[in-house]
Amino acid sequence: MKKLNELTTLCAVEACAIIFSPYNAEPDVWPSHLGVQRVIARFRKMPEFEQNKKMTNQESFTRQRLNKEEGHLRKLHKENRYKEMTIVMYQCLIGEMMITHLSMLDLNDLGSLLNQKTREIERR
Numbered sequence: 001m002k003k004l005n006e007l008t009t010l011c012a013v014e015a016c017a018i019i020f021s022p023y024n025a026e027p028d029v030w031p032s033h034l035g036v037q038r039v040i041a042r043f044r045k046m047p048e049f050e051q052n053k054k055m056t057n058q059e060s061f062t063r064q065r066l067n068k069e070e071g072h073l074r075k076l077h078k079e080n081r082y083k084e085m086t087i088v089m090y091q092c093l094i095g096e097m098m099i100t101h102l103s104m105l106d107l108n109d110l111g112s113l114l115n116q117k118t119r120e121i122e123r124r
Helices: 001-009 033-045 048-052 058-093 102-122
Strands: 017-019 026-029
Touching: 026 048, 058 102
Parallel strands: none
Antiparallel strands: 017 026
8 A cells, every 4th residue: 555655646646446355354445435436436437438548457468568578588689699799709800719610690690790890980
């Protein structure tokens, strides 16, 4: 309930909570029974379109969260690949690695990195 209170204060929004527990016969309500009734009544007066506009269920919330995390994972993979190819580039330059030991994927990524580095140098 404390977090909900903070949320309503910081975001200047109206909210209420009804929490059912198997251990209590009566649900816990916040901010009060009257406050809950007021928020629900205001919500029900809204057009159905407005009521449903930002509504989500567990499945859609989980799907949105999963999509966000997959995007983040792709970004991290790309950053790691960039760093890995940078290390390979420097190892090839100092003779610690032979370019003949690289796969086609590595060669393509290394070529892209070299093109990018060349463009950066030319911009200076």
